[in-house]
Amino acid sequence: MSSEANQEELQNGTRSTNKQGSKKPPKEKKETVPSGKEVKKETKLGMTVKKNENFGDWYSEVVVKSGMIEYYDVSGCYILRPWSYAIWEVLKDFFDAEIKKLGIQNSYFPLFVSEQALTKEKDHIEGFAPEVAWVTKSGNTELEVPIAIRPTSETVMYPVFAKWIRGHRDLPLRLNQWCNVVRWEFKHPTPFIRSREFLWQEGHTAFATKEEADEEVKIVLELYRKIYEEYLAVPVVKGIKSEVEKFAGGLYTTTVEAFIPNTGRGIQGATSHCLGQNFSKMFEIFFEDDKGERSLVWQNSWAFTTRVIGVMVMIHGDDKGLVLPPKVATVQVVIIPVPYKNVDFNQMLDACNEVSQKLESAGLRVKQDTRDNYPPGWKYSDWELKGVPLRIEIGPKDIENKQVRMVRRDNFEKEDVPLEKVAQRAADLLDEIQANLFKKAKEVRDLCIKKVFTWEDFIEALNDKKMVLAPWCDDVEVEEDVKARTKGDTGAAKTLCMPFEQPDLPDGTVCFASGKPAKRWALWGRSY
Amino acid sequence: MYFPQFIPYSFIEKEASHVEGFSPELALVTIGGGKELEEKLVVRPTSETIVNHMFTQWIHSYRDLPLKINQWVNVTRWEMRTKPFVRTLEFLWQEGHTGHATEEEAEEEALQMIEVYRKFAVEEAAIPVIVGRKSKLETFAGAVRTYTIEAMMGDRKALQAGTSHNLGQNFSRAFNTQFLDSQGEQQYIWQTSWAISTRMVGGIIMTHGDDMGLMLPPRLAPIQVVIIPIWKTDAEKETVLAAATSVHDQLKKEGVRTKVDASEQKTPGWKFNFWEMKGVPLRIEIGPRDVANKTVVVSRRDIPGKSGKMFGISMDPSQLHSFVIAKLQEVQDNLFNIAVSFRDSNIEDVSSFEDLKAAIAAGKWARGPWAGSDADEARIKEETGATIRCFPFEQPSHSGRCFMTQNAAKEVAIFAKSY
Numbered sequence: 001m002s003s004e005a006n007q008e009e010l011q012n013g014t015r016s017t018n019k020q021g022s023k024k025p026p027k028e029k030k031e032t033v034p035s036g037k038e039v040k041k042e043t044k045l046g047m048t049v050k051k052n053e054n055f056g057d058w059y060s061e062v063v064v065k066s067g068m069i070e071y072y073d074v075s076g077c078y079i080l081r082p083w084s085y086a087i088w089e090v091l092k093d094f095f096d097a098e099i100k101k102l103g104i105q106n107s108y109f110p111l112f113v114s115e116q117a118l119t120k121e122k123d124h125i126e127g128f129a130p131e132v133a134w135v136t137k138s139g140n141t142e143l144e145v146p147i148a149i150r151p152t153s154e155t156v157m158y159p160v161f162a163k164w165i166r167g168h169r170d171l172p173l174r175l176n177q178w179c180n181v182v183r184w185e186f187k188h189p190t191p192f193i194r195s196r197e198f199l200w201q202e203g204h205t206a207f208a209t210k211e212e213a214d215e216e217v218k219i220v221l222e223l224y225r226k227i228y229e230e231y232l233a234v235p236v237v238k239g240i241k242s243e244v245e246k247f248a249g250g251l252y253t254t255t256v257e258a259f260i261p262n263t264g265r266g267i268q269g270a271t272s273h274c275l276g277q278n279f280s281k282m283f284e285i286f287f288e289d290d291k292g293e294r295s296l297v298w299q300n301s302w303a304f305t306t307r308v309i310g311v312m313v314m315i316h317g318d319d320k321g322l323v324l325p326p327k328v329a330t331v332q333v334v335i336i337p338v339p340y341k342n343v344d345f346n347q348m349l350d351a352c353n354e355v356s357q358k359l360e361s362a363g364l365r366v367k368q369d370t371r372d373n374y375p376p377g378w379k380y381s382d383w384e385l386k387g388v389p390l391r392i393e394i395g396p397k398d399i400e401n402k403q404v405r406m407v408r409r410d411n412f413e414k415e416d417v418p419l420e421k422v423a424q425r426a427a428d429l430l431d432e433i434q435a436n437l438f439k440k441a442k443e444v445r446d447l448c449i450k451k452v453f454t455w456e457d458f459i460e461a462l463n464d465k466k467m468v469l470a471p472w473c474d475d476v477e478v479e480e481d482v483k484a485r486t487k488g489d490t491g492a493a494k495t496l497c498m499p500f501e502q503p504d505l506p507d508g509t510v511c512f513a514s515g516k517p518a519k520r521w522a523l524w525g526r527s528y
Numbered sequence: 529m530y531f532p533q534f535i536p537y538s539f540i541e542k543e544a545s546h547v548e549g550f551s552p553e554l555a556l557v558t559i560g561g562g563k564e565l566e567e568k569l570v571v572r573p574t575s576e577t578i579v580n581h582m583f584t585q586w587i588h589s590y591r592d593l594p595l596k597i598n599q600w601v602n603v604t605r606w607e608m609r610t611k612p613f614v615r616t617l618e619f620l621w622q623e624g625h626t627g628h629a630t631e632e633e634a635e636e637e638a639l640q641m642i643e644v645y646r647k648f649a650v651e652e653a654a655i656p657v658i659v660g661r662k663s664k665l666e667t668f669a670g671a672v673r674t675y676t677i678e679a680m681m682g683d684r685k686a687l688q689a690g691t692s693h694n695l696g697q698n699f700s701r702a703f704n705t706q707f708l709d710s711q712g713e714q715q716y717i718w719q720t721s722w723a724i725s726t727r728m729v730g731g732i733i734m735t736h737g738d739d740m741g742l743m744l745p746p747r748l749a750p751i752q753v754v755i756i757p758i759w760k761t762d763a764e765k766e767t768v769l770a771a772a773t774s775v776h777d778q779l780k781k782e783g784v785r786t787k788v789d790a791s792e793q794k795t796p797g798w799k800f801n802f803w804e805m806k807g808v809p810l811r812i813e814i815g816p817r818d819v820a821n822k823t824v825v826v827s828r829r830d831i832p833g834k835s836g837k838m839f840g841i842s843m844d845p846s847q848l849h850s851f852v853i854a855k856l857q858e859v860q861d862n863l864f865n866i867a868v869s870f871r872d873s874n875i876e877d878v879s880s881f882e883d884l885k886a887a888i889a890a891g892k893w894a895r896g897p898w899a900g901s902d903a904d905e906a907r908i909k910e911e912t913g914a915t916i917r918c919f920p921f922e923q924p925s926h927s928g929r930c931f932m933t934q935n936a937a938k939e940v941a942i943f944a945k946s947y
Binding site: 146 | 529530531532533534535536539551552553554555556557558559560561562568569571578581582585586591597601602604606617618620791793
């Protein structure tokens with residue numbers, strides 16, 4: 001094999017342009033299953049599992065083979081490779097710029113929390129306590145008091161808020177941090193969706209009035225909607241969580257809920273909480289207002305995580321691999337020369353360069369795949385697997401006719417485009433692809449929402465892998481009861497949210513589960 | 529990219545000198561989710577071991593090289609004595625890790641990165657640094673060679689501000705990270721790693737700060753110009769505030785990082801002190817007379833008192849903008865030049881151990897030809913508290929005799945007490 005490679009090199013006078021450190025070596029790789037056990041098996045380079053046949057295995061396969069994730073020796077922890085990390089960076093850049101405009105500032109609080117601080121907010125710690133990882137030793141010495149690793153930073157930050165906030169002029173205090181958190185869960189880990197360590201941003205803000213807090217909750221939720229709908233092309237439903245599902249210790253939680261049709265499960269996309277004065281009471285965060293009276297501050301916290309990437313993969317990916325929305329794709333266009341034996345390869349390279357430059361000048365993210373050790377067909381599959389939205393093929397006929405062939409990743413439509421129109425057409429196609437991905441996803445999602453009035457219809461829809469919109473009495477016990485009655489293989493049904501957009505609730509409508517008068521419509525489903 | 533924070537203890541143990549070097553400082557997680565963990569996990573002190581573990585899986589042939597990755601993350605080292613920014617239990621940094629097919633490439637990469645750090649220190653942070661090679665004793669646990677940028681703080685102690693390591697094949701041999709070269713032979717890869725951390729912020733504080741507080745180099749200052757409106761009557765307030773806002777908006781449009789402090793609870797004098805403490809490079813004062821004359825007063829943080837104040841500066845947007853830009857550059861240059869003079873006047877060239885002892889005792893750095901052994905170096909540390917900061921890249925043209933052993937010495941080394 002090596003001498004062959006050598007000869008090719010000598011013939012073409014080119015070196016493999018593998019400079020970016022291609023994450024896919026030309027050899028079979030061993031796969032590691034999520035449970036942490038190593039399974040040595042020979043696998044083909046492309047996808048072997050079909051999305052509709054075995055969604056779980058399909059997902060595990062696509063995130064690894066596309067080069068997004070690498071499994072790791074610590075169960076539930078994953079390596080985010082550049083192909084996925086770059087997406088995180090796009091979203092980070094967007095969100096960071098937006099919150100800066102709002103006057104929110106970035107900061108960094110410690111990773112470690114003392115037990116004392118962690119247990120301050122009773123409800124809160126009951127929510128997170130079972131999932132905390134503890135540092136018990138340093139080097140060979142046992143620590144006198146074990147120290148926790150942040151599962152979220154309320155208990156790290158709020159004691160300091162109490163110190164910084166004295167008077168109304170110290171308000172509003174609006175901070176954010178981009179960091180990693182650890183939640184030692186035992187539920188089935190899934191790359192991006194549920195991992196023991198993940199990256200996120202957490203915003204923590206304090207206000208003098210509830211009105212200000214309420215307003216910010218809405219503004220941030222809208223940013224989360226944009227991330228999903230405008231960047232990741234994933235439709236979400238905005239709503240408020242039930243008392244059972246809201247953030248442990250908060251006043252109310254607003255959420256953007258997505259839905260994975262293949263599994264019939266809802267997934268919490270991102271949350272924006274109003275903590276009310278619950279935490280300020282516990283952490284004694286008072287301020288003196290302009291009348292000299294002492295009040296507790298009103299607080300919010302809000303976060304989105306690397307989970308968003310998983311949702312995008314699940315919604316758009318297909319049997320060939322990832323399908324990346326152009327707005328977040330690291331590589332939006334890949335240019336592949338199609339060489340022929342009698343054609344001067346340098347001429348091909350020149351043609352590729354020319355097109356690449358045109359596209360780059362138009363602000364597009366382009367890559368040329370001129371590796372000489374792979375045939376074009378292999379490259380097509382490889383970049384399809386990686387989900388690159390647009391492929392441009394340049395063969396000898398194309399050079400002759402001064403055109404290129406463009407192929408869309410989302411619907412595989414091909415078209416020949418004259419050279420002088422190449423930049424404009426590529427940009428237009430990328431916009432079309434972005435819009436098309438969202439449109440298709442929304443159509444599918446909309447079909448997955450079933451509106452019901454009765455328990456029987458509710459169960460039927462649930463078993464049909466749907467989200468169910470049902471009139472509800474908004475009672476904690478009733479929700480717990482529904483959960484108990486619907487325990488199944490894919491988990492019990494719960495409220496995903498009470499959508500902001502409520503359909504008409506005719507007078508006298510009763511709750512589908514309890515028969516009591518219905519207060520509002522709630523979206524129910526099994527969930528991640 | 530992003531590697532997990534938890535490292536199985538067995539990984540750390542793979543590279544002998546690495547585990548020896550880091551072992552006492554490792555934070556170990558033994559309980560997760562209420563259960564005792566099967567294998568104790570280390571909270572990363574640095575990521576070479578995980579990186580190598582993965583490089584072994586990703587690198588198979590020379591075509592997979594060079595492989596260059598970077599991550600911006602937090603790391604944890606359970607230090608005994610801490611100091612904000614300079615030495616903290618947890619700190620933020622970037623760590624780059626690269627794998628190469630040849631020793632030459634790795635060496636080139638390591639040198640390239642220390643130059644990037646040097647450039648940042650000098651051009652952005654206005655901190656003069658000496659670039660050099662660490663002694664064997666001071667080299668990163670597991671590296672073949674460590675390059676460093678050394679800065680002198682206000683108390684004349686040295687601060688290692690950034691490092692770049694040529695790891696050779698130490699980790700690749702320990703982790704079996706091999707590649708098939710173009711001749712068809714299996715080789716171990718050659719690696720580098722390099723990092724700069726939030727310690728640099730400490731460096732900026734300690735290099736430029738003075739008795740009034742912080743002094744931030746304009747290139748890095750979050751607020752470059754603070755605008756203080758000054759008024760006595762309500763009528764004055766309106767016009768002054770309007771002028772202040774206008775000046776702010778104009779400067780902001782041109783990319784200057786600026787802020788108006790119009791709070792009414794504090795006097796102008798209080799505000800002057802406050803923003804000086806915060807290290808803001810330039811202050812613009814606008815009072816009623818300034819508004820009338822369409823001028824402003826500009827004060828430099830780096831020149832105290834009247835000498836730093838410039839009166840009658842035109843409020844005309846383009847003129848003010850050019851003025852501000854020019855002054856910011858002057859402040860940046862001035863901070864750097866002061867730091868250079870300070871540092872240069874506190875390095876003594878020594879030709880004997882006695883000279884070195886005197887220089888160190890006087891709080892200075894000592895520079896002298898060195899050909900001593902590790903034991904000699906350790907002795908100096910024990911007797912004076914000074915360590916070799918580096919063998920600077922910039923060497924005098926003539927060689928000399930080691931000031932300690934009198935053997936022929938090819939290079940001079942720099943000794944100093946350090947953070």
